Amino acid sequence: MSDGDKNPASVAAPAEDLQGDGRWMSLHHRFIADSKDKEPEVVFVGDSLVQLLHQCEVWRELFSPLHALNFGIGGDATQHVLWRLQAGELRHIRPKIVVVWVGTNNHGHTAEQVTGGIEAIVRLVREQQPQAQVVVLGLLPRGKSPNPLREKNRRVNELLSQKVPLLPGAFFLDADPGFVHSDGTISHHDMYDYLHLTRHGYGRLCPGLHRLLRSLLQGQEGHDP
Numbered sequence: 001m002s003d004g005d006k007n008p009a010s011v012a013a014p015a016e017d018l019q020g021d022g023r024w025m026s027l028h029h030r031f032i033a034d035s036k037d038k039e040p041e042v043v044f045v046g047d048s049l050v051q052l053l054h055q056c057e058v059w060r061e062l063f064s065p066l067h068a069l070n071f072g073i074g075g076d077a078t079q080h081v082l083w084r085l086q087a088g089e090l091r092h093i094r095p096k097i098v099v100v101w102v103g104t105n106n107h108g109h110t111a112e113q114v115t116g117g118i119e120a121i122v123r124l125v126r127e128q129q130p131q132a133q134v135v136v137l138g139l140l141p142r143g144k145s146p147n148p149l150r151e152k153n154r155r156v157n158e159l160l161s162q163k164v165p166l167l168p169g170a171f172f173l174d175a176d177p178g179f180v181h182s183d184g185t186i187s188h189h190d191m192y193d194y195l196h197l198t199r200h201g202y203g204r205l206c207p208g209l210h211r212l213l214r215s216l217l218q219g220q221e222g223h224d225p
Contacts, residue, residue: 007113007116007117008079008109008113009077009078009079009106009109009113009114009116009117009120010078010079010082010113010116010117010119010120011079011082012079012082012083012086013079013080013082013083014080014083015073015075015076015080024073024075024080027073028073028084028087028089031069031071031084031089032088032089032091032092034069035069035089035090035091035092035093036092038067038069038092038093039067039093039094040067040068040069040093040095041066041067041068041095041096041097041217042063042066042067042068042069042095042096042097042098042099042213042217043068043069043071043090043093043095043097043098043099044063044068044069044070044071044072044098044099044101045071045072045081045084045085045089045098045099045100045101045102045121046071046072046076046081046099046100046101046102046137047072047073047074047075047076047077047081047101047102047104047105048072048073048074048075048076048196049072049101049104049140049196049197050070050071050072050099050101050102051070051072051073051074052072052074052196052197053070053072053197053202053206054070054072056199056202056203057199058199058202058203058206062206062207062210063206063210063213066213066214066217069093069095071084071089072101075105076102076105077102077103077105077106077107077109077117078102078103078106078109078114078117078118078120078121079117081100081102081121082117082120082121082124085121085124085125085128086124090125090128090129094129094131094132095129095132096131096132096133096216096217096220097132097133097134097135097213097216097217098125098129098132098133098134098135099134099135099137099209099213100118100121100122100125100134100135100136100137101136101137102118102121103117103118103139103153103156104139104140104142104149104153104195110152111152111153111155111156111159112159114152114156115156115159115160115163118136118156118160118164119163119164119167122134122136122164122167122170123167126167126168126169126170132169133169133170133171133216133220134167134169134170134171135170135171135172135173135209135212135213135216136160136164136170136171136172136173137173137174137175137209138156138157138160138161138172138173138174138175138176139153139156139157140153140176140179140191140197141153141154141176141179141180141186142186142191142194142195143186143194143195144185144186144188144194145184145185146184157174160172161174171212171216173208173209173212175205175206175208175209176205177204177205177208179191179201179204189201190204
């Protein structure tokens with residue numbers, strides 16, 4: 001959707017503090033403070049799928065060596081990530097790559113609106129960090145069995161695969177290694193609650209992402225990706 005002000009998924013907004021403990025805003029401020037003495041090559045930004053990745057061995061094995069920072073907050077939708085970036089989470093750093101993984105929490109938004117929100121994030125990152133390439137990760141299937149949200153995420157990915165490559169410096173990666181079985185179900189061994197990944201699930205998904213990041217970084221160093 002080109003007219004962003006009519007798309008709620010692409011209008012920056014802070015997350016509502018439903019619990020009243022200020023955790024979301026505290027995490028936002030911590031990300032800004034923690035980045036002041038860092039020189040990351042890669043920054044991950046997104047929702048709980050990004051946040052939980054930081055707690056897995058695969059983060060230390062694959063992404064810490066890339067000098068990566070993790071700016072994931074559980075429950076975030078596209079409008080929340082937009083607000084965080086507008087409010088300065090990338091202000092003190094100059095990463096070579098920004099990985100964006102968000103959209104599955106955009107309940108009440110259409111697939112087209114979610115896609116527009118992700119496009120707005122890519123444009124904002126490129127505006128703030130023109131030296132950085134942006135990798136947009138596809139949304140994962142969700143729910144043990146086929147359901148409308150899974151179908152919406154599939155449609156978002158279809159749209160992203162068409163639109164993201166047209167944006168300067170942006171890449172789309174559907175890193176799903178095949179979480180949906182032939183009978184349409186998802187295993188709890190991959191997604192413990194049929195939404196969030198287990199360590200095994202991350203172990204299946206992350207190598208493909210790691211290969212792309214390494215390729216892009218090598219390309220920036222003058223090698224052919």
